Amino acid sequence: MEKVCIYGSGNWGTTAAKIIGENIPKFSGFHQTVNMFVHPEKFNGTELTELINTTNENPKYLPGHKLTSNIHATSDLREALDGVTMLVVVIPHQFLPSSMKAVAALIDTSKLKVISLIKGMYIAKDSIQTTTQAIEAILKVKPSVLSGANIASEIAGHQICESTLGCAFKSESDLWYNLFQTDYFNIQCVTDVYGVELYGALKNVVAVGVGIAEGTGVGNNSKAAILRLGLLEMKKFTLHLFPDTPNDIILQSCGVADLVTSCMGGRNYKLGVEFSKTKKSFDQLEEELLGGQKLQGPATAHEIYLYNKNHNLTEEFPLFTIIYQICYESRDTHDIFKTLHGLRL
Numbered sequence: 001m002e003k004v005c006i007y008g009s010g011n012w013g014t015t016a017a018k019i020i021g022e023n024i025p026k027f028s029g030f031h032q033t034v035n036m037f038v039h040p041e042k043f044n045g046t047e048l049t050e051l052i053n054t055t056n057e058n059p060k061y062l063p064g065h066k067l068t069s070n071i072h073a074t075s076d077l078r079e080a081l082d083g084v085t086m087l088v089v090v091i092p093h094q095f096l097p098s099s100m101k102a103v104a105a106l107i108d109t110s111k112l113k114v115i116s117l118i119k120g121m122y123i124a125k126d127s128i129q130t131t132t133q134a135i136e137a138i139l140k141v142k143p144s145v146l147s148g149a150n151i152a153s154e155i156a157g158h159q160i161c162e163s164t165l166g167c168a169f170k171s172e173s174d175l176w177y178n179l180f181q182t183d184y185f186n187i188q189c190v191t192d193v194y195g196v197e198l199y200g201a202l203k204n205v206v207a208v209g210v211g212i213a214e215g216t217g218v219g220n221n222s223k224a225a226i227l228r229l230g231l232l233e234m235k236k237f238t239l240h241l242f243p244d245t246p247n248d249i250i251l252q253s254c255g256v257a258d259l260v261t262s263c264m265g266g267r268n269y270k271l272g273v274e275f276s277k278t279k280k281s282f283d284q285l286e287e288e289l290l291g292g293q294k295l296q297g298p299a300t301a302h303e304i305y306l307y308n309k310n311h312n313l314t315e316e317f318p319l320f321t322i323i324y325q326i327c328y329e330s331r332d333t334h335d336i337f338k339t340l341h342g343l344r345l
């Protein structure tokens with residue numbers, strides 16, 4: 001009997017709980033209660049876990065959408081992990097290492113099946129770790145990944161979309177597929193993992209860039225040109241790190257489709273626009289506009305820049321480099337268009 005725990009309760013974490021909670025009763029091989037680990041916090045003076053368990057709604061991170069009653073929220077990690085065989089990790093990437101160390105300290109993870117829904121990456125000394133590599137380093141298991149054109153609030157409203165499930169093992173892939181596939185959330189399964197997750201992390205940087213371009217007042221053609229260069233750099237960077245990434249992964253939902261949806265209305269795009277217009281820092285904008293949700297794009301731009309600088313690659317990735325410089329080194333926002341001058345790719 002499989003038992004599922006969702007580690008995370010943010011905007012996407014709560015939506016994942018909604019999908020899984022709706023799916024679980026369709027299958028007999030799963031324990032029917034799904035635990036959701038909630039980072040301890042209060043909302044309007046009441047513990048968030050109490051609000052979720054009594055109203056079947058997460059009023060802070062996914063207001064207006066009901067969860068099924070089989071979702072049990074808890075901030076007691078030991079309780080959340082009790083008997084778990086399948087762990088869904090869905091938290092902002094900056095909190096991942098400390099969170100996984102806490103898991104490893106409490107349970108034997110050697111037989112645990114893990115999937116990452118995170119879009120981010122990590123700099124470790126002079127190399128980059130993907131999210132699943134960072135999890136593997138701590139939990140000592142090979143995680144799968146789910147990533148796609150998936151703006152959470154739209155999915156919570158049952159608007160149809162697609163997502164890419166990257167899993168190297170067929171029997172495990174089938175389990176994750178059953179947990180996530182619905183008539184409004186259509187999963188394509190691939191065996192690649194690193195390409196799927198890297199495209200998800202890199203598109204956040206490009207979305208910031210397209211937002212910055214929008215904030216300068218340009219029209220759609222100019223933004224499309226930045227988006228195209230971003231797609232080229234996403235592919236080049238992914239192949240630089242993982243040369244075996246199959247060519248068609250970028251055509252899956254986790255590649256071009258996620259880039260398009262993110263550049264039309266994701267949080268990274270929206271705050272890129274505000275940054276460009278107001279010149280307030282991303283930290284300030286996150287605080288003012290996201291209601292506790294976290295931004296991944298600027299941090300990822302920084303991480304890529306550090307890696308590229310260490311490897312003399314900054315000129316190979318002019319868009320990633322200039323997005324970092326605009327975000328963190330006060331470079332003029334209009335300079336983003338200099339990356340397009342004489343482009344021959």
Ligand SMILES: NC(=O)c1ccc[n+]([C@@H]2O[C@H](COP(=O)([O-])OP(=O)(O)OC[C@H]3O[C@@H](n4cnc5c(N)ncnc54)[C@H](O)[C@@H]3O)[C@@H](O)[C@H]2O)c1
Pocket residue numbers: 008009010011012013014038039041061090091092093095099117118119120150151152153292293294295296
């Ligand atoms: N929201 C989306 O539409 C969406 C869609 C696909 C993928 N993602 C990815 O999913 C991941 C999680 O995003 P999200 O939208 O669920 O989260 P979010 O942006 O809503 O972030 C808030 C979450 O962070 C938690 N948190 C705050 N401080 C913490 C700490 N110190 N330790 C641990 N947790 C802490 C909060 O409790 C909350 O659950 C990200 O990598 C994101 O890129 C998001």
Ligand SMILES: O=P(O)(O)OC[C@H](O)CO
Pocket residue numbers: 119148149150151152204207258261262265266267268269296
């Ligand atoms: O809101 P963003 O920019 O974090 O993007 C959300 C999802 O990743 C879109 O697929």
